[in-house]
Amino acid sequence: MVITGVGLAAPNGNSLAEFRQNLLNGKSGIRKFDVRYMGEVIAGVCDFDPLKYQKKKELRRGTRAGSTAIYCAQEAVADSGLDFDSLDKSRVGVFLGITEHGNVDTEKQIYEIKQYDYDTRYVSHHYNPRIVANNPAGEVTLNMGITGPHYTLGAACAGGNIGLIQGYQMLLLNHVDVALAGGVSETIHAFGAFASFRSEGALASHEDPTKACRPFDRDRNGVVVSEGGCVFVLERLAGALARGARIYGEVVGYAMNSDAFDFILPNAEGQARCMQLALKMAGLSPSDVNLISTHATGTPQGDPQECQAIRQVFDGCPNTYINNTKSMIGHAMGAAAALELAGNLPSFEDQTVHPTINIDNLDPDCALDNLVFNEPRKVGRIDYILNNAFGMLGINSTVIVKRLENSS
Amino acid sequence: MTKEEIKTVILDIIAEIAPDEDLSDIKSDVPFRDQLELDSMDFLDIVMELRKRYGIEVPEDDYQQLATLDSSVAYLEPRMKDL
Numbered sequence: 157m158v159i160t161g162v163g164l165a166a167p168n169g170n171s172l173a174e175f176r177q178n179l180l181n182g183k184s185g186i187r188k189f190d191v192r193y194m195g196e197v198i199a200g201v202c203d204f205d206p207l208k209y210q211k212k213k214e215l216r217r218g219t220r221a222g223s224t225a226i227y228c229a230q231e232a233v234a235d236s237g238l239d240f241d242s243l244d245k246s247r248v249g250v251f252l253g254i255t256e257h258g259n260v261d262t263e264k265q266i267y268e269i270k271q272y273d274y275d276t277r278y279v280s281h282h283y284n285p286r287i288v289a290n291n292p293a294g295e296v297t298l299n300m301g302i303t304g305p306h307y308t309l310g311a312a313c314a315g316g317n318i319g320l321i322q323g324y325q326m327l328l329l330n331h332v333d334v335a336l337a338g339g340v341s342e343t344i345h346a347f348g349a350f351a352s353f354r355s356e357g358a359l360a361s362h363e364d365p366t367k368a369c370r371p372f373d374r375d376r377n378g379v380v381v382s383e384g385g386c387v388f389v390l391e392r393l394a395g396a397l398a399r400g401a402r403i404y405g406e407v408v409g410y411a412m413n414s415d416a417f418d419f420i421l422p423n424a425e426g427q428a429r430c431m432q433l434a435l436k437m438a439g440l441s442p443s444d445v446n447l448i449s450t451h452a453t454g455t456p457q458g459d460p461q462e463c464q465a466i467r468q469v470f471d472g473c474p475n476t477y478i479n480n481t482k483s484m485i486g487h488a489m490g491a492a493a494a495l496e497l498a499g500n501l502p503s504f505e506d507q508t509v510h511p512t513i514n515i516d517n518l519d520p521d522c523a524l525d526n527l528v529f530n531e532p533r534k535v536g537r538i539d540y541i542l543n544n545a546f547g548m549l550g551i552n553s554t555v556i557v558k559r560l561e562n563s564s
Numbered sequence: 565m566t567k568e569e570i571k572t573v574i575l576d577i578i579a580e581i582a583p584d585e586d587l588s589d590i591k592s593d594v595p596f597r598d599q600l601e602l603d604s605m606d607f608l609d610i611v612m613e614l615r616k617r618y619g620i621e622v623p624e625d626d627y628q629q630l631a632t633l634d635s636s637v638a639y640l641e642p643r644m645k646d647l
Contacts, residue, residue: 212583217605278616281608 157324157335158396159404159557161236161389162498163228167200167382167485171231175495176502179510180532184366184484186380191347192267198365199344200382200486209299219261219286220342222295224385224491225252229296229336236389237401238334240300249332250293250306251322252387253315253339255489255547257308258287263346292340296387304332312547313451314412315339316386316493317555321410323390333391340385341489349381349489356420358455369487370514371452371459371480372522372529379453380486386494404501405541405557409438415550422458426552427465431542434554435469438540443473445556446538447509449500450480451546452522453487460521462544467524477526477535480512493545497555503538504559565644570637573644577613581606592633614640618647 162172167185169175178185189199206215206223209230215223229250233240265279272278285291293306305326311318316339323337343349353359360378362368369380396403411433415426435442448466452459470476481496488495503509515529528535543555565573571592578596579587585600596602610630614620620643622630629639 213581213601213606216581216583272616278612280612281605 157327157390158393158406158560159388159501160391160396160401161232161238162386162404162501163231163233163235164384164386164495164498165202165204165224165227166384166386166488166495167202170202170204172235172498172502175499176510179481179484179499180508182484182511182513182530184513186365186368186382186486188365189344191344191350192263193347194350197350198360198362198368198380200380200384200488201344202383214299217282218295219291220345220383221254221257221292221340224342224383225292225296225340225387226299228338228340228385228387229300232336232387232389233300238389243334245301246303247333248302249304249323249326249335250296250302251319251326251335251337252293252308253311253317253319253490253494254289254292254308255312255315255341255343256310257289257291259348260342260346261286263348296336311553312549312551313487313489313492314545314547314551314553315490316495316497317410317543317545317553318412320388320390320407320494320497320555321412321553323388324407324410327390327392333395335390336387337390338385338387338494339490339492341383341491343489344381344383353379353381360454367514369454369483371450371454371483371512372463372519372527373515374517374519376454376456376459378455380482382486382488384485384488384491384495386491386498388494388498403560405504406560407555408558409434409440409556410554411437412551412553415552417550420548422461422546423550424461424464424468426550427462427544427546428468430552430554431465431469431544434542434556438556440540440556442470443475445470445473445476445540445542446535447500447503447541448476448478449496449541449543450478451493451544452480453482459519462546463522463524474526477509477528477533478524479509479528481510483513493543493553496545497541497543497557500541500543501557503541507536507538508532508534565647567637567641570640570644571633574633574636577610580613581609590633595631596633597631618644620644
């Protein structure tokens with residue numbers, strides 16, 4: 157299965173080219189943002205033009221996640237060069253990872269009915285179609301006339317990887333010929349995630365928002381919540397070659413597993429096993445991997461767990477480089493893994509690893525060999541990228557993508 | 565409210581519900597749904613906005629009274645005359 161199109165909305169870019177350039181330049185997309193009940197918080201906010209693909213009425217009726225997913229799916233299809241109008245739309249599927257969905261409109265409805273002394277007659281008739289869990293993927297099908305399967309995959313912060321894996325599996329099962337797969341999040345438009353992370357002592361704070369997300373730095377103090385989306389066009393290699401498609405890379409391995417350890421805390425053992433399973437599926441040795449795109453979110457407790465897992469699996473691999481995208485875009489929740497993979501795919505071509513920013517004092521516990529930080533590094537040929545994404549309730553995911561000779 | 569004011573209210577609500585539509589030459593005696601891209605969910609927005617803005621409850625049996633601009637004004641006039 158190969159990736160032949162990328163569409164994305166990130167806090168620092170509305171196309172892969174713009175996103176990649178900003179990642180290479182170490183440009184953060186994090187800023188101050190007002191949230192109901194909490195006031196000013198630090199967040200990653202997207203500024204794509206939703207009216208590029210939607211009418212005002214569609215925007216009014218749908219959700220932010222739906223709108224983001226539509227933008228990303230349309231951009232991905234345009235990028236893929238597929239003649240979408242002539243495709244059999246019943247053979248196209250939409251599979252989007254989400255961390256959660258529905259909170260934004262639920263919070264909004266409760267706010268609305270509060271103005272009417274909690275009279276539930278004022279709950280919008282649009283509420284149900286907005287909060288059903290398939291909403292973001294379903295809005296894509298309505299917008300694009302897709303009649304194949306669509307659904308979301310609730311997978312906490314591993315969502316973006318899981319969406320991609322689902323697309324792979326649906327292609328493998330021959331249920332679809334084109335998978336629009338990735339992840340999306342509208343989380344910043346409700347107070348819940350910010351407030352709960354704060355109560356956990358895991359919400360990032362810094363007087364300069366662009367410095368708030370600092371994975372692996374000694375002074376990291378939590379998560380920066382972001383919105384965003386990323387959709388890949390995934391298709392079978394033979395079909396992509398037959399139509400002369402530009403191929404970003406081939407998905408050659410993946411794994412998903414569970415820690416069975418804790419509601420919130422990550423676990424190095426489970427993460428290491430996940431990476432090993434993905435390597436096994438791909439038939440690779442650890443030293444074959446040239447770039448590890450880490451999940452690290454910038455929490456004091458979480459980052460060292462992933463570092464420990466990486467040391468356990470990749471000890472003695474001098475050609476394996478490591479970076480982190482969240483330092484520039486925050487944690488885009490359901491979209492995170494897909495965005496982080498997308499931002500690294502161009503390294504197959506430019507042979508450069510984008511940096512992790514905001515490391516002023518590298519935490520000794522996180523001082524991985526070949527961690528690329530503060531400046532991009534030209535490292536030579538990159539053949540395999542390994543993309544990690546982990547989430548609450550101990551969900552782990554790893555995807556491995558291979559460079560093809562005709563890669564873009 | 566006068567009939568003219570009620571008419572303005574209705575058109576204001578429709579403009580919000582159908583932001584892509586040009587309402588300048590809407591025919592007052594032709595059903596909204598024959599002139600505009602409005603479906604049943606949009607129609608319910610009219611009912612909801614009347615409830616939110618003016619506390620007017622339109623029972624389901626009366627929804628057909630809101631089919632055209634003229635019929636809406638005729639239906640709402642006795643209910644909004646004291647507003």
